[in-house]
Amino acid sequence: MNSAIKKLLLSACLIASFDSLAATASYLDASLSSDKRVELLLEEMTLDEKIGQMCQFVGEASDIDFDSKDTKTDYTLALGDRAGLIKEGKIGSFLKVSTFEEANILQSLAETSRLKIPLLIATDAIHGHGMYMDATTIYATQIGLAASFEPELAELMAEYTASEMRATGFHWAYSPNIEVVRDARWGRIGETFGEDPYLVTEMGNAMVRGYQGKDFGSESNVIASAKHFVAGGIAYNGVNGAPADVSERTLHEIFFPPFVGSIESGVYTIMPAHNEINGIPAHAHEGYLTDLIRNEWGFEGFYVSDWMDIQRLETAHKIVDSEKQADKVAVLAGMDVHMQGPGFFDNVKALVEEGEIPQSRIDHAVSKILYAKFQLGLFENRYTSQEAVDNTLLSKAHRDLALKTAQKSMVLLKNNGVLPLKPGVERILVTGPNADHQALLGEWARVQPDNNVITVLEGINQQYGAGSTIEHVAIARHELISAVELSAVSQSAKQADVVIAVMGENSLRFDTNKTSAENVDRPTLDLVGNQIELLQNIKASGAKLVVVLVNGGPIASEWLTENADAILEAWEPGMYGGQAIAETLVGKVNPAGRLPITVPRSVGHLQSFYNHKPSAFHRGGFYLSSRKPLYYFGYGLSYTTFDYRNLTVPETMTTKDSLTMTVDIENTGQMDGDEVVMIYINDKVSTVTTPVRKLVAFKRIHLKRGEQKTLSFTIDNQDFELLDRHMKPVVEPGEFEIIIGDHVKVATVIARD
Numbered sequence: 062m063n064s065a066i067k068k069l070l071l072s073a074c075l076i077a078s079f080d081s082l083a084a085t086a087s088y089l090d091a092s093l094s095s096d097k098r099v100e101l102l103l104e105e106m107t108l109d110e111k112i113g114q115m116c117q118f119v120g121e122a123s124d125i126d127f128d129s130k131d132t133k134t135d136y137t138l139a140l141g142d143r144a145g146l147i148k149e150g151k152i153g154s155f156l157k158v159s160t161f162e163e164a165n166i167l168q169s170l171a172e173t174s175r176l177k178i179p180l181l182i183a184t185d186a187i188h189g190h191g192m193y194m195d196a197t198t199i200y201a202t203q204i205g206l207a208a209s210f211e212p213e214l215a216e217l218m219a220e221y222t223a224s225e226m227r228a229t230g231f232h233w234a235y236s237p238n239i240e241v242v243r244d245a246r247w248g249r250i251g252e253t254f255g256e257d258p259y260l261v262t263e264m265g266n267a268m269v270r271g272y273q274g275k276d277f278g279s280e281s282n283v284i285a286s287a288k289h290f291v292a293g294g295i296a297y298n299g300v301n302g303a304p305a306d307v308s309e310r311t312l313h314e315i316f317f318p319p320f321v322g323s324i325e326s327g328v329y330t331i332m333p334a335h336n337e338i339n340g341i342p343a344h345a346h347e348g349y350l351t352d353l354i355r356n357e358w359g360f361e362g363f364y365v366s367d368w369m370d371i372q373r374l375e376t377a378h379k380i381v382d383s384e385k386q387a388d389k390v391a392v393l394a395g396m397d398v399h400m401q402g403p404g405f406f407d408n409v410k411a412l413v414e415e416g417e418i419p420q421s422r423i424d425h426a427v428s429k430i431l432y433a434k435f436q437l438g439l440f441e442n443r444y445t446s447q448e449a450v451d452n453t454l455l456s457k458a459h460r461d462l463a464l465k466t467a468q469k470s471m472v473l474l475k476n477n478g479v480l481p482l483k484p485g486v487e488r489i490l491v492t493g494p495n496a497d498h499q500a501l502l503g504e505w506a507r508v509q510p511d512n513n514v515i516t517v518l519e520g521i522n523q524q525y526g527a528g529s530t531i532e533h534v535a536i537a538r539h540e541l542i543s544a545v546e547l548s549a550v551s552q553s554a555k556q557a558d559v560v561i562a563v564m565g566e567n568s569l570r571f572d573t574n575k576t577s578a579e580n581v582d583r584p585t586l587d588l589v590g591n592q593i594e595l596l597q598n599i600k601a602s603g604a605k606l607v608v609v610l611v612n613g614g615p616i617a618s619e620w621l622t623e624n625a626d627a628i629l630e631a632w633e634p635g636m637y638g639g640q641a642i643a644e645t646l647v648g649k650v651n652p653a654g655r656l657p658i659t660v661p662r663s664v665g666h667l668q669s670f671y672n673h674k675p676s677a678f679h680r681g682g683f684y685l686s687s688r689k690p691l692y693y694f695g696y697g698l699s700y701t702t703f704d705y706r707n708l709t710v711p712e713t714m715t716t717k718d719s720l721t722m723t724v725d726i727e728n729t730g731q732m733d734g735d736e737v738v739m740i741y742i743n744d745k746v747s748t749v750t751t752p753v754r755k756l757v758a759f760k761r762i763h764l765k766r767g768e769q770k771t772l773s774f775t776i777d778n779q780d781f782e783l784l785d786r787h788m789k790p791v792v793e794p795g796e797f798e799i800i801i802g803d804h805v806k807v808a809t810v811i812a813r814d
């Protein structure tokens with residue numbers, strides 16, 4: 062070949078390589094916008110590489126000794142086929158990764174792929190980075206945060222959790238759980254914000270802000286996942302994943318608002334629910350996933366399936382007869398990321414090649430996934446380090462917040478004067494299955510190092526120095542207290558002035574003796590096993606009985622309500638829960654939490670929620686049993702007292718107005734304390750039935766003893782709306798009650814067109 066042709070070929074090759082370098086380099090140009098980088102990268106990608114981004118796998122591998130000299134080889138080998146798939150660009154994200162070393166190794170494999178697209182590493186960081194293998198900061202669970210009525214706590218918890226996640230190489234929190242709960246038998250209530258749509262929305266929005274910041278553009282942000290869409294909290298019998306048969310009206314009035322709120326707050330991923338909704342499985346519901354959520358509500362992010370729920374369209378819901386058809390139905394309905402495992406890739410590739418799934422649907426899904434990776438800065442910042450881990454996890458600020466979430470979540474349900482305990486004078490017996498147990502941590506948390514957790518027994522011992530006798534009789538199991546244990550407690554109780562019995566549930570994720578949590582739903586709301594027998598024996602001994610409940614969902618016991626001298630609902634208060642409980646019992650913390658969920662009188666009284674329709678009980682109640690719950694949503698006692706005065710509400714408003722009102726509150730007791738001021742409205746007469754009370758505003762305030770404050774609230778016009786008979790939102794003229802708390806004060810306003 063003559064030299065001229067050679068030069069021509071060489072220059073053509075050089076131009077081609079510079080062009081391709083220039084082209085490949087451009088999506089790698091961090092000065093471009095994420096949208097532009099997505100556009101440029103999509104142009105580079107093959108169909109395989111695109112579908113790969115939609116595939117998620119687990120990062121679990123057999124136990125790897127990360128102290129071994131050749132961790133990378135060991136873990137890479139343990140990944141098996143997954144290592145090769147990553148290198149081929151056929152995996153886009155992982156869950157169930159355990160350590161930052163694993164995350165780094167996964168990213169290093171991805172960096173060897175043709176386009177070097179980094180991986181999203183996801184985790185269930187529900188109330189701290191609790192599934193991480195090493196010690197992390199574990200806060201009160203969501204139900205306790207809801208009881209605090211302080212969204213700022215939830216926002217800060219999410220922000221701190223995001224920083225611990227990013228320090229360990231994780232980028233995506235499968236949180237917040239913004240399900241509204243209407244069946245107290247459901248095992249997952251501890252990870253929800255309870256029964257009220259407004260409270261759930263405010264808390265969920267706060268967590269989305271905390272996780273994502275303004276636009277998940279900072280290296281301490283993660284993307285959040287609003288879950289699970291929708292109505293798992295009213296599934297048959299409270300069984301996780303069972304069908305939800307619920308009216309469109311109730312969906313719009315009760316279950317949808319938290320998702321609308323999280324989308325308005327910018328949540329970037331949504332996880333559909335396991336369950337079907339009125340005959341259509343959530344993962345195949347194009348009417349909701351695409352028409353409603355994307356096209357009407359303006360959702361800009363992407364969907365991730367819940368665990369194996371696309372496969373379950375065949376195996377559980379039986380709406381298709383093959384996994385390939387399940388993948389087709391789900392992707393066409395709007396699903397973007399498959400959790401998890403093989404099969405999905407090949408099926409979707411075949412479906413695209415067969416023209417069953419349009420390429421545009423794939424491009425749409427992949428563009429959303431890539432946007433997150435660019436926005437999170439993963440192309441430039443895909444690795445982390447031991448130093449980042451050491452500098453971030455369990456920082457003092459995080460640990461201080463963990464204690465605060467516990468202190469603020471405490472709900473005092475009953476107190477006949479035995480609390481606060483006087484320091485140093487009582488002979489105290491501490492007992493119960495949760496007295497010295499990490500069940501305090503709640504669901505979605507691994508067992509933490511003992512010296513990172515303060516149990517109730519340790520907390521009580523912290524509060525009482527020498528001179529007082531603190532005895533502990535250990536109870537080994539939640540569901541079966543032995544005769545020996547029962548006898549030992551009875552004997553010790555006779556010598557005690559006060560018995561602190563720490564009872565309830567155990568939802569620790571990997572504990573074989575779990576009594577509640579995911580897929581551990583219960584047919585009763587009683588105390589588990591024979592716990593009530595232990596309490597009855599203590600009562601019979603003559604000692605004062607202070608019951609502390611550690612639990613996610615409501616515990617309904619008429620005996621407990623009638624016979625305990627005090628009941629402190631502590632929920633699952635996290636790593637410093639024992640300290641917060643002890644501080645509350647001795648009065649260093651004045652409890653101010655309020656119930657985020659109604660406590661029914663019994664399981665037979667379900668459904669029990671405060672915002673029921675007027676006719677729910679107009680014909681009385683049950684045979685030989687009161688219809689009233691033991692405690693309504695919003696209930697909670699304090700060690701001090703508050704007086705509300707001068708509720709001022711305009712006499713009239715128009716149906717287009719918002720309403721501004723004021724009320725004076727005074728701390729009329731002997732202790733400083735917080736008060737949760739709650740504002741409800743009741744539409745006295747409406748063309749469709751409306752709830753007897755609907756929470757529309759709340760604020761937790763602190764008042765020193767004798768201090769008085771005037772609070773002003775503005776109730777948005779939208780809060781006065783109802784969905785008319787054509788499901789159109791409207792504010793009808795007529796009389797509205799403005800209610801403080803549970804009718805502490807009531808005023809009326811007339812709305813006129």
Ligand code: GLC
Binds near residue numbers: 156235288367
């Ligand atoms: C579970 C849960 C979901 C969680 C997912 C991944 O099935 O329903 O909330 O995020 O699996 O662990």
